[in-house]
Amino acid sequence: DGGITQSPKYLFRKEGQNVTLSCEQNLNHDAMYWYRQDPGQGLRLIYYSQIVNDFQKGDIAEGYSVSREKKESFPLTVTSAQKNPTAFYLCASSIVAYTGELFFGEGSRLTVL
Amino acid sequence: EDQVTQSPEALRLQEGESSSLNCSYTVSGLRGLFWYRQDPGKGPEFLFTLYSAGEEKEKERLKATLTKKESFLHITAPKPEDSATYLCAVRASGTSYDKVIFGPGTSLSVIP
Numbered sequence: 001d002g003g004i005t006q007s008p009k010y011l012f013r014k015e016g017q018n019v020t021l022s023c024e025q026n027l028n029h030d031a032m033y034w035y036r037q038d039p040g041q042g043l044r045l046i047y048y049s050q051i052v053n054d055f056q057k058g059d060i061a062e063g064y065s066v067s068r069e070k071k072e073s074f075p076l077t078v079t080s081a082q083k084n085p086t087a088f089y090l091c092a093s094s095i096v097a098y099t100g101e102l103f104f105g106e107g108s109r110l111t112v113l
Numbered sequence: 114e115d116q117v118t119q120s121p122e123a124l125r126l127q128e129g130e131s132s133s134l135n136c137s138y139t140v141s142g143l144r145g146l147f148w149y150r151q152d153p154g155k156g157p158e159f160l161f162t163l164y165s166a167g168e169e170k171e172k173e174r175l176k177a178t179l180t181k182k183e184s185f186l187h188i189t190a191p192k193p194e195d196s197a198t199y200l201c202a203v204r205a206s207g208t209s210y211d212k213v214i215f216g217p218g219t220s221l222s223v224i225p
Contacts, residue, residue, distance in 0.1 A: 004156075035215075042117065042215035043157075043200070090156050098211040100147040100204040104156030 002027045006091050006105035013078070013085070013112050021076045021108045023091035031097040032074040036060060037088040037107075046089075049074055050097040078110060086112045115140040115205050117216035125222045126191055134186040134219045136201030144211055146184050148177050149200040151218065157200055191223045 045058030063082025149157035
């Protein structure tokens with residue numbers, strides 16, 4: 001079955017550590033996204049990529065980095081510069097960019113100890 | 114400022130008790146409104162796209178409608194399995210790229 005796989009589902013990090021969240025899709029979608037979800041707030045866009053080897057900052061990119069070396073993969077690194085990293089992180093993809101019809105993964109919950 | 118709000122924040126219904134969820138938006142250049150369902154600890158699941166005022170979409174017990182300022186998600190005779198958080202999002206034309214703005218969601222609980 002086609003879909004988006006995120007790993008790990010749960011992750012604990014000590015302050016000062018970088019962590020990388022994995023996102024893989026087999027939907028053959030061009031565009032991929034990373035969102036952050038906090039209680040009581042709407043999803044906020046961290047980074048998005050329209051095509052391989054290209055990505056743009058979203059609304060809250062500070063303290064995060066991404067790469068898009070393969071069409072299927074869009075990993076997110078949460079760096080030590082991110083001041084409040086504890087959140088639920090969602091990876092999504094779409095057939096084309098700039099559409100609101102997104103396919104989401106199951107999410108990764110990051111907790112900073 | 115582009116904004117999407119949803120009401121109520123939480124809704125508790127008896128099984129079979131129909132109701133509506135509201136999504137209000139203030140954006141420049143609406144290019145689509147989207148509804149999603151999100152189960153606890155899971156990613157959102159796409160439900161509907163609406164493009165113009167007067168448009169309606171239906172899926173099982175759900176019907177989404179759109180006006181120039183808001184959208185409603187009507188739930189007819191809900192069942193416990195309809196319990197979830199329902200997210201609304203709008204696509205708005207931006208200066209350099211179209212933005213998709215999500216509302217905070219409405220948490221629906223359907224009691225047997």
